[in-house]
Amino acid sequence: MVDKKIYDVCIIGAGPAGSTCAFYLTQKGFKPLILEKKEFPRDKICGDAFTQRCHTHLERMGIMQKLVDENKGHWTAVGGLVSPSGITYIGDSYAETGSHLVIAVKRKIMDEMLVRTAVSAGSELVENYSVKEVRFDSNQGNWIIKSKQIDQEEYHAKILVVADGSSSSIAQSLGYIKEPPQAVCSRAYIKAGTYNFKYDGLTIIPMKIVPGYCAFMREADNDLVFCCYIIPFGEAKTENLYHLHHDLIKNDPFISEAIGPNAELEQMKAAPIRFGGINQSYDDHLLIVGDAAGMIDPLTGEGLQYAMDAAEIAADTISEAFQNSDFTKNFLKRYHKQWMKSFGKDFKWSIRMARFCAKHPIFLDAFASMSLKKGDKFMVEWGKIMTGSKKKINFFMPKLAFPLAFEVLRLKRRFKKSEHAE
Ligand SMILES: Cc1cc2nc3c(=O)[nH]c(=O)nc-3n(C[C@H](O)[C@H](O)[C@H](O)COP(=O)(O)OP(=O)(O)OC[C@H]3O[C@@H](n4cnc5c(N)ncnc54)[C@H](O)[C@@H]3O)c2cc1C
Incomplete structure (x- = not known):
């Protein structure tokens, strides 16, 4: 019998996590x-x-240049925010910073670029292989990985990346996650030339889904992507996504105006x-x-x-594990510690923020209102914190928190006055 090949690493899933790790x-x-x-x-x-x-990562993988050369990504510059009470700020982040916060690329394009780059660099890819079962053979010190299709071969590897x-x-199946994902999000592409939307990107926070939100993003082919994120802690329920998605498209004044009467929308x-990070993303011979x-x-x-x-952290950790011939959970724990330090701890602040916004949506109005006063610089700072380029704790720093608190008081007075006037 021919000895089965034992891979150093087997990665299940060729999304951005799997392909980037492979690269x-x-x-x-x-x-x-x-x-x-x-x-x-x-x-x-x-x-x-x-x-x-x-x-x-895209630059290191040589993908960014390709996206630009082949015109497959759209840089967002002009866009902004519509707050729960309808305060609208539109700015130009590129004019302010000279750099772009976001590039929009259809996942159908990007995920293929990522995996092909990993393959060109030396990874082996097996498509149409749906992993059904993984089992650690402690005698051999390897994982045995099996497909749903019985006629497909099984693979053996020293380290498994899930x-x-x-x-x-x-x-x-391995027992590292026990709860279902907490949130849900819809998507519908809108065909180029059929909508009214004029900007590169826009976040709209309708009162009924706070702390969730809707977003428009322009793609390189001028299609528009529309998403509706239902995040817990507020009144909107994940099971109502279908209704909320369609209701907002039809009845929210900003969303229905941006889409317009002739839009060709993809079916939702x-x-x-799954947010917030799991408690244990490592074990003997395993990373998630x-x-x-x-x-x-x-x-x-x-x-x-x-x-x-x-x-990237997983790849570094795996390399160190091979250098030390140590694949124990005690060694691989450094992966979990590292990502927690890099961004995982920030998720706790995000949960606090999401709960706070659900209770006090006026905070989001105050933010939009302050952006109107302070301009793009303020908006860009907010964008950097929201997208993880800066830590969420910055929201709670006096520089940002005090002016926002004053703005909240001012808006409360303004809203009260207009209530009386009515
Ligand atoms: C509607 C929506 C909108 C979002 N918008 C954004 C956004 O604009 N920006 C952003 O940063 N994040 C966004 N996210 C989150 C983002 O999509 C994920 O964080 C990202 O896809 C994570 O990449 P991943 O590789 O971990 O998983 P995935 O992208 O889900 O990749 C997993 C891969 O594993 C494969 N796979 C699954 N099971 C098996 C199996 N048994 N055997 C073999 N292969 C398997 C799948 O086919 C897939 O290719 C959004 C999420 C949703 C749902």
Whole structure:
């Protein structure tokens, strides 16, 4: 009998977490195996917003230049916010900073670019391979990975990286996640030339879904992506997403105006969001990365930047584990500690913020109102904190918190006066 090949690393899932991890492993001399249940190019339901922390990885992978050369990404510059009470701020973040906070790229394009880059760099990819079962053989010290299709071969690997997304059947089967994802988000593309929307991106926070929100983002082909994020802590319930998505498109004055009467909208699609980070993302011979480990910001529902950051940390940790011939959970724990330090601890602040906004939506009005007074610089600062380029604790620093508190008082008086006038 021919001895079965034993891979150093097998990665389950070729989303941004899995492909980025594979790429960084190749840079350290590994030839990881990626198992992916779909075939590329494949769609992934997403808002397609790649924020600044992603840009570093995209540049290192040589993808950013390709996106620019092939005109596959759209940089957001002009856009802003509509607050729960309808205070609207539109600015130009590029004019203020000379750099872009977000590039929008359809996931059908981006995920294929990511995985092909990982493959060109030396990874092995098996598509149409839906992992059904993983089992650690303690005699051999390897994982045995099996497909749902009995005629597909099984694979063996020293380290398993679980990167199979927010529902992660693998992390569930191994007992690392026990709860379902807490949030949900819809997506509908709107065909180029059929809508009224004039900007690059816009966040709208309708009162009925605070602390959730809706977002528009312009794509490189001028299609528009519309998403509706239902985040817990407020009154909107995740099970009402279908109704809320359609109700807001029809009845919210800002959303219906932006879409217009002749828009050709894709049918709503939706996917779950697991946020806040899981308690244990490592074990003997095992790491869990990206959405599978709940690496989504509870305030924004965004996770691409954290999936990619954690993927790099995972690759570093795996390389160190091989250098030390130590694959124990005691050694691999450093991965969990590292991502917690990099962004995971911030998720606690995001939860506080989301709860606070749900209770006091006027805070979001105050923010929009202050942006009107202070301009793009203020908006960009906010954007950096929201997207994880700066820590969330900055929201609570006197420099930002005091002026916002004053603005809240001023708005309360203004709203009261207009109530009396009516
Ligand atoms: C509607 C919506 C909008 C969003 N918008 C944004 C946004 O604008 N910006 C942002 O930063 N984040 C956004 N997010 C979050 C973002 O999509 C995720 O954080 C990101 O996709 C995480 O990447 P990942 O690689 O961990 O998981 P995924 O992208 O889900 O990739 C998982 C991969 O694993 C594969 N897979 C699953 N099971 C198996 C199996 N058993 N065997 C083999 N392969 C398997 C899947 O096919 C997939 O390719 C949004 C999420 C939703 C739901």
